[in-house]
Amino acid sequence: MSVTTPLQALPIDELRQRSSTKWRQYPPEVLPLFVAETDFPLAEPITRALARAVALGDTGYTPPEPGIRHAYAGFAQRRFGWTVDPARIRTTCDVMMGVVELLRRVTEPGDRVIVTPPVYPPFYECIPEAGAVVERVPLIEGDSGWALDLLGIEAALAGGARAVLLCNPHNPTGTVHSRESLAALADLAAGFGATVISDEIHAPLVQPGVDFTPFLDASPAAARIGYAVVSASKAFNLAGLKCALMVTAGDETARVVSGLPAEVEWRTGLFGAIAAIAAFSEESDAWLDAELAALDANRRLLAELLAEHLPGAGYRIPDAGFLAWVDLSHLGWGDNPAIRILRDAKVALLFGPLFGDEGRGHVRINYGCSPEVLREAVERIAALVEP
Ligand SMILES: Cc1ncc(COP(=O)(O)O)c(C=O)c1O
Numbered sequence: 259m260s261v262t263t264p265l266q267a268l269p270i271d272e273l274r275q276r277s278s279t280k281w282r283q284y285p286p287e288v289l290p291l292f293v294a295e296t297d298f299p300l301a302e303p304i305t306r307a308l309a310r311a312v313a314l315g316d317t318g319y320t321p322p323e324p325g326i327r328h329a330y331a332g333f334a335q336r337r338f339g340w341t342v343d344p345a346r347i348r349t350t351c352d353v354m355m356g357v358v359e360l361l362r363r364v365t366e367p368g369d370r371v372i373v374t375p376p377v378y379p380p381f382y383e384c385i386p387e388a389g390a391v392v393e394r395v396p397l398i399e400g401d402s403g404w405a406l407d408l409l410g411i412e413a414a415l416a417g418g419a420r421a422v423l424l425c426n427p428h429n430p431t432g433t434v435h436s437r438e439s440l441a442a443l444a445d446l447a448a449g450f451g452a453t454v455i456s457d458e459i460h461a462p463l464v465q466p467g468v469d470f471t472p473f474l475d476a477s478p479a480a481a482r483i484g485y486a487v488v489s490a491s492k493a494f495n496l497a498g499l500k501c502a503l504m505v506t507a508g509d510e511t512a513r514v515v516s517g518l519p520a521e522v523e524w525r526t527g528l529f530g531a532i533a534a535i536a537a538f539s540e541e542s543d544a545w546l547d548a549e550l551a552a553l554d555a556n557r558r559l560l561a562e563l564l565a566e567h568l569p570g571a572g573y574r575i576p577d578a579g580f581l582a583w584v585d586l587s588h589l590g591w592g593d594n595p596a597i598r599i600l601r602d603a604k605v606a607l608l609f610g611p612l613f614g615d616e617g618r619g620h621v622r623i624n625y626g627c628s629p630e631v632l633r634e635a636v637e638r639i640a641a642l643v644e645p
Pocket residue numbers: 294351352353354355378425429457459460489491492497502
């Protein structure tokens with residue numbers, strides 16, 4: 259049991275005044291648990307930093323080093339025990355843009371890039387956007403959770419794939435990959451002269467007690483061949499402010515990042531940088547711990563709610579993040595149960611099949627909300643099946 263008091267989500271009436279996608283895509287009778295935004299109040303240091311910027315009219319361009327590199331290096335050291343060289347970090351507007359820009363440099367048009375489905379749907383779009391082609395090597399589900407299919411990845415690399423787009427922690431399963439599997443992945447990629455780009459946007463939300471390894475810290479080979487793309491945007495709900503970081507630990511990878519056009523860095527939002535500096539500062543650690551406590555309670559509550567109201571649903575409690583991957587195949591609502599759930603229960607979930615073929619019969623539930631909203635969502639869905 260956590261000793262930290264869980265952060266409380268804002269009341270739903272207040273949330274409905276927000277103008278972000280989560281609150282504007284559907285009419286008010288719909289409970290929105292789809293897009294990856296959270297319902298918590300902002301961390302106080304972020305509110306203060308942004309309020310100050312607004313008061314000053316500080317709305318110009320982002321300077322080359324607003325302080326974010328050192329802020330992130332401090333965060334990585336405190337939270338992950340990972341030593342990052344601030345000189346080997348550059349910023350851009352968001353994680354997916356960072357991934358696209360890196361893919362453009364490490365692949366040639368038509369090269370294959372491995373993804374590990376079920377996986378965050380934009381991965382299927384950012385690879386073609388960079389001129390490359392998606393190669394799918396699904397995660398393997400075993401008794402203790404999901405894992406990388408290292409034999410499958412080896413075969414794909416042997417067949418000519420040039421890069422792996424990793425998601426660590428993994429969206430939608432919340433899997434935190436083990437140090438051993440990441441080191442093995444790095445050895446494989448290094449052996450075939452390939453690259454690993456690790457999307458670590460959910461890393462700040464690894465639950466206490468779970469051993470998270472940043473990919474670049476997994477082994478000397480990982481440090482040499484890997485790129486990490488990170489952001490404060492998921493943990494601190496800052497997606498609209500546009501700021502992400504590309505992190506490297508090797509000489510060659512650092513050269514690639516420093517060779518990116520200046521324009522890539524100019525796209526960083528100033529409010530995103532200001533908010534991220536506050537988020538990554540020690541001052542925001544207590545808020546993050548309180549958020550983790552709230553998410554810990556919710557991920558367990560969801561297990562209880564599903565067992566009570568939707569027995570037969572497949573759900574593994576995630577190790578990180580605020581997204582739950584739930585198998586509702588047993589209900590017989592077809593490949594995409596979220597369609598019926600939206601229409602009849604007025605609960606918006608993310609469609610499982612968007613994550614790949616493995617997502618048939620699945621939904622993704624965002625539990626970064628109040629326990630009351632989570633309970634109501636499951637009860638509304640259950641009302642469709644209960645007599
Ligand atoms: C794994 C993953 N990567 C990237 C993103 C999007 O990040 P950004 O808005 O910084 O591009 C998300 C958003 O939910 C995500 O889950």
